[in-house]
Amino acid sequence: MLVFPLGLGTKLRWTPVLTLGIIALWIGDFLWDPFRSAISEDLNVAAAQSGIKDTSRNLFVEYCLKTRGIHAQCTEFSKLIWAGFPAKTKLKDLQKIQNSLEQEFEKSLAFKDSLKDCADSERPKNCIKYKEIFWKFSKGTQAQPVPKTNLISNLPSYRAYAKASADFGRRMVKICQINHCLIKGNIELKPILLAQIRHGSLMHLLGNLIAFLIFSSYVEQRLRPSHYGVFLLLSGSFGMLVHALVWGSYDSFIIGGSTLVSGAVGLFYVLFFHHKLCLRVFIPRKFYLGTNFYAPIKYVIPLMFIMSDIAGGLNSGYNEFGLPRVAHFAHLSSFVLGALLGWILLSVEKSKQRSFYRDIHIDLQALKRVTNPLQFLSLADQILSWDPHQDRVRLYGLKVAFEWLAKAADHPAPELLAKGEPFCRKHLPMLLQDVSHSSHFRKGGGASDKISPQSLVSLFNAIPPSIALHRFLPKSPPDEILNTGFVLLNQGSFFNGVRMFDLFLSLYPDSWIGPKIENFVRESLIGSPSAPIKRLAFVKSADYQKFVDYYRKHPPTYLKPLMEPMVGGVDLDKRVKLSL
């Protein structure tokens, strides 16, 4: 089972040039970095010359023998000390050193907690005590509690080890000053910028690349290029700086574009706070590419990304053992600054419109300029594929489409049906959904956040009575239909309200609310013995003619039999004349 985020799940409007540029920079650096081989070579030389490997191995063996007494096991594990350090091979053969380095690095991943240096720790006693607790040997035996003695003073090799460690740290700083790599002793602008481009391994690069592509592409659509570039650079550099200053050490390089990714996620979170994140979920039930589901970004980003970093940081980032392998708090710092910058931008813009892109009004103007209805619908459809929350575009498009469908009913026009009907089938349910779930409605009977109730009434007035709504809303949820009917009725659009209730009863005929709706319609159209309807006034109204058309032209529905006494069994023209 797998869950994979896919951004907003909408089409991209423009090619994300800056995002692709940054990715190209990452790949280019990974393939060709003049400093890369120099750093590896110098690192190996420094490690060998400082003797850190041998001293740490001796320290470990001595410590292990003292507390464990299993020589073979301790010697074996001592090989894994100091992740990333070269094996004791000849310096002439750098390739072998490199291979050995990678092998040891891989092996030591499982022992990340236990293979740290206690020399830099503020509390070395606790450090070495914790180390003992966390040493889980191969068979999972539980470590024995360490006696309350000063183990460090009892280990003769510790002094040599601490000296070698300090020497190695100094050499590392010198290496980084020459090659511009970010380390605690070399915090400058150039290393900070370069560190965001460099990556340690192919997996490191790929992970960052995919995440960056997913989130930054949408952020770039939303922001101006200048804002996007500056915000990304600021948040990425801030994360690197904070990590180097607070959690950095003299013997660990800080590299990777993950702070840029986190900054982009922070911006994404604020800019698309009210939208939904597309999640591709895969469960192994058949051969397929997974299924898309949508979850609110305001909950998903904190749960999936922020919590992961907090948990990772608490696990390995802020403890007695020094640095973690993943800079979780650098991610968090970048995220916070990215979100803050995004929030400041929104505040400055004072933009309350929940649009993906800045130019919502440009879209509307472009739509208004189009005179050909076919082109109009194509453009509206395209805009909505970029931004499904452009309710005004959806409303205009639906109005035009329904006007076409009305004409097509009288004069068959295949191209109108071919274009208009799919548009309505696709977008009318979404409009109902937005109306039903809008904050205006919850507060007491408004329409969508961007559509006034009057606009909704005008749209439904544009739908000809002959068109069956269940063609476009075959599976609409009951609450959405009822809520829309409620809004329409509340706005005084009696016919359209009844029409929605009729649709509801046609789709859900056995509902509890059915008899009440039926009763309401009967009393409204026919009246009751105690309160007869004012027929003359009703026949004069515009709603009456709509009911007549609805009864005559609309396919059978649940409530149509109720209308029969009102409009069915009488010569309608005569009746109107009589009443007049």
Added chain:
Amino acid sequence: MKPEPQTKFLKEIWIYNRVGWHHDPALRVPAGLVLRLYAATIDYAFFFPLYLVFRNPVERSLEMLAVGPGSIGAIIIPSFVFAIPWALYFFLPTFLWGKTLGKSAVGLRVAADRGPGHFFQILMRESVGKILAVIPLFLGVLLALAHPQKKMLHDILTQTMVLKVPCPNEGDKQGRGSKTQ
């Protein structure tokens, strides 16, 4: 002509929607095993990091205190640590809104067989019921394949069921429900 003010009727509609369509027996469609598995996958993807945030510091503290694996503390304390994120993620949203984030994304909701779900009913469903359903090699979960109302063991024990929220057929981008590839 504006119809006679039908405030009573509008109130009835309003109340019907506030109470929820899921109380209407005619509208109840039970959700199948596959949809529920999708929801569970999403739920655990969200729940696990939340759980780690609570677990890691406590686990570290326990190791520092050298609490052995067989001791009572090693059993009781992690249980409490699990209970907090579990209550925050699974129990409270199910009790308050009838759905977790995963269920909401997939378009499902939990409803009691009769009337609103009670506190104790949901509590037992999410805790003991699910444990009992999972322990016998997930047979309690697979029961949904055979049950007429697609109920799992914890649904049967606590008289609840998981319903499918009706969703529009297409164009449901950014909306409720799923769009199968």
